[in-house]
Amino acid sequence: MSDSKIRIGVDIGGTFTDISIMDAAGGIITKKVSSTPNNYARAIGEGLAAAFGENGLGGADVAELLHGTTVASNAILELKGARTGLITTKGFRDVLELRLLRMPRLYDLLWEKPPTLVDRHLRLEVDERIDARGNIVTPLNEADVVAVLDQLLAEKVEAISVCLLHSYVNDAHEKQIHDIIRRRAPEMVLSISSEVLPEIKEYERTSTTVINSYVKPVVGRYLNNLTADLKGIDIGAPLLLMQSNGGLTPAEVAAEMPVHIIESGPAAGVIGARVLARRAGFDKVISFDMGGTTAKAALVENGEVTRAEEYSVGGGIMIGSRLMSGAGYVLKVPAIDLAEVGAGGGSIIAIDAGGAPQVGPESAGSFPGPVCYDLGGTEPTVTDANVVLGYINPKHLAGGAVKLHADKSKAALTEKVAKPLGLSPERAAYGAHMVAAANMIRAIKAVSSERGRDPREFALVAFGGNGPLFAAGMARQLGMKRVIVPPSAGVFSSVGLLYSDVEYNLSRTYRQHTRSLDLPALVAAWNALETQATDKLAADGFRPDQIRLRRFAKLHYKGQAYELSVPVPDGAITERIAAQLEDAFGEEHERTYGHRAGPNEPVELVSLNLTASGELDTLRDGGADLAPATEAASERDAYFGPEHGWMATPVISRAHLVGRDWKGPVVIEEYDCTCVVPPGMTASLDTLGNIAIDVAG
Structure with missing residues (x-):
């Protein structure tokens, strides 16, 4: 070094x-x-x-x-956050309970909403009211605040959220409550909605503010x-x-x-995939990250990561699918638009009540882990199946750091899966492998075909400890032509962190019709956001030349309940901005929903959003050239389904690809992951050291 x-x-x-x-x-x-x-x-x-x-x-x-x-x-997933109280406007105690009335399972009469993160007896009201224009209708009674605060303190809450009606346009009452709590309970963990999310929509704002309080002591x-x-x-x-949006933020x-860090874990790999796509000359890639517990997919198009304006966590579903909403806890903060399924190397293989094989979502995790780890696990996992198939080194993982016991994998899979199905161990293992692949293909479709993109036009960037093992087979089923496996693929999410910038996302509700914009007020609102953003980044030590600001606006047709985000051009805000916003919104509406309204349909500006990035003053690119391998390739038998059966398969390192192509089947073993190239495909090395798999051979 x-x-x-x-x-x-x-x-x-x-x-x-x-x-x-x-x-x-x-x-x-x-x-x-x-x-x-x-x-x-x-x-x-x-x-x-x-x-x-x-x-x-x-x-x-x-x-x-x-x-x-x-x-x-x-x-959140384990419901192990802080004991949280909520102070809200009289009449709005049950916003968290009522939610949005969406049902993730339309015809499942047994489905139940997940429990609220704040029990009802800890959701208390104060008599106050501010109208939608910010006028005080009913002044806040300080005695009311003291009474509900004393009640929450008697219940020994660890955190308090404050979310009052229309505080996004006038936060005076929330600030009063904040000051009262700070005087009477100075150490209390506190979140107020006008600081967490100063935007319209009562449930989303309340849910987001409560989640901030709920996880704050844990974090x-x-x-x-x-x-x-x-x-x-x-x-x-x-x-x-x-952060969930793919930017970094100081720990403080x-x-x-x-x-903003709820979905911190999966975001870094997508940022790494974006950098890889730009350097390798790909306009369109889908990132595929499969680890030990979950698999995640995201879209990178024209150098930009697709972001969602809100998402859900918990409640028995994973984020990502438009067709599955209403089950989790809603956060209205920007996040990389990920689709996630419970399929990983530790996912448990079982036989369901109907006698069919099932993979996940339960996972053996790192302890006791797969049966082959010999740490007490008794249920066969995806990793055990891949050991039986010969895809994974039967002796060790991670350069020898994890010893494997292939015989125990085979015994557990035979006993729990193969015998009940009347199959040989390898047929049962291959079936489990294919079921896991089918589960993960759902995630790729969720970010591509469900969003109007054809996955066949994209390259698949595979990483994570298990991503390169499954990627080529999945790409073939999806009709994709190219799979890219980057260097250090098994730890690629940690590498992606090294290519990220510090980022803040600021917003405020601003409702006006685009054809009657108050330009001076709009300019003042943008300037206020930009000053707030630059002050934050300057406090983090960034120079003006390191700061990048990107403006966005959320709009909808008048009467619509949901809005779409469009970029706002750089430069001065002029009278032309209204026409530009309408055109951009119409194009986005047509791309998202397949149609746009006529030219006379009024468009409403709903909120202003600003993404502020601080570019880290560090070297991002480099790395030594890969030298050709000096050792000879080894070989072991691997099973590629009934069509091919057991095949003598070369086992090589990435260095063996220097200067030559390898026809599948071939297994490429590395310290941090294993890449499987099935029969009929070809693997080579590109100029950046990525393994490039030609799916068509």
Whole structure:
């Protein structure tokens, strides 16, 4: 490694914690260690200590540490957040209960809503009212606030949310309540909606504010533990966390507004895929990230990551599908538009009540893990099936860090799956492999065909510990022509962190018809957002030349309940802006819904949004050229379904591809993952060191 300062990316998954270290020249070394679910920070400290020892590094060499974490989403999924209270306007106590009246399963009479994150006896009202124009109709009674606050304190709540009607246009009453709480309970964890989400729509604003409070103590404790562990190995460098939108944020900001890091974990890999696509010359790619617990897909088109304006977490479904909504807890904050399914290497293979094989969503995780780990697991998993098929090295994973027991995989799969189905072990394993692939193809379709994109026009960028193992077979079923497996694919999400920028997303409700815009007021509103954004980035240490601002507007046809986001051109806001916004909205409406209204249909501006990026002053590209392999390829038998059966399959490293193509079948083994190239396909190496698989051969 270089003597210059290093940058570190750390991504925590359900099974493994991935570490990438980049020097000033762009060279990267990686480390993969088992996650520690009882204290995720411990795996980071232990993994970094081991990586430092192996490479002659120390904490003083670190310039910054970038981190993607699932601690916030886990708190929601497991319902282990803080005991939270809610103070709201009289008559709006049950907004969280009523939700949006959407049903994810239209004909399932047994489906139940997930429990609210705030119990009803902890949702209390105050008598006040501000109208939709910001006028005070009923002044706030301070005695009411004191009474409900004392009631919540008596219930020993750990956090309080405040969400009053129309506070997005006038936050005076919320500020009064904030000041009262700070005087009477100065240490209370507190979130007020006019700071978390100053936008219209009562349920979304309440849900988002409550989630911020619900996870705030959990995230705060985690970051405190992590900071202490990092200091224990002499790392005092800035800690930046990945946000759901793909930008980084300082740990101090994340601790105050954790609602922006709920989907922190999956975002970094998509950012890495965007950088890879740009460097490799691809306009359209779909990122496919399969780890130990889940598989995730996202779209990158014309160099831009697709983002959702709101999403759901928990409630028994995964985010991503427009056809499945209404089950989870809603967050109205920007996030990378991901589709996620419960399919990973640790997903358990079982026989359902109808006698058919089922894969996931239950996972063995990192402990006890797959049966082949020999840590007490008894249920066969996808990893066990891939060991039986000969795809995975039967002796070890991660360069020998994880010892495998192939005989135990075969025994468990035979007993629990093959015998009940009357199949041979390899036929049962291959069937489970195909079921898992079918589950993950749903995620790819959710971000492509469900959004009007043809997946056959896209390249598939595969990463994660299991992504390259499945990608080629899935691409063939989808009619895709090219699969790209980047270097360090098994830890690619941690590598993606190294290519991310600090980012803030600011918004405010601003309702006007586009044909009667108050331009001075609109300019003032934009200027206020831009000043707020530049002040935030300047406080983080960014120079003006490092700051990039992008404006967006949300619009809808008058009378519509939902809006679409369109970019706003740079430069001065002039009278032409109304026509530009209408045209852009009409085009987006047609692309999204297949039609647009006539020229006389009024269009309404609903809110202003600003994305502010601070570009980190660090080298992002580089890496040494890959030298040709000097050792000979090995070989083992692998099973490729009834059509091909068992085949003697070359087992090579990425270096074996230097200067030549390999016809499938071939297994490419690396420290952090395994890539399987089925029969009839061809693998080669591009100029950037990516494995390029030609699906048609």
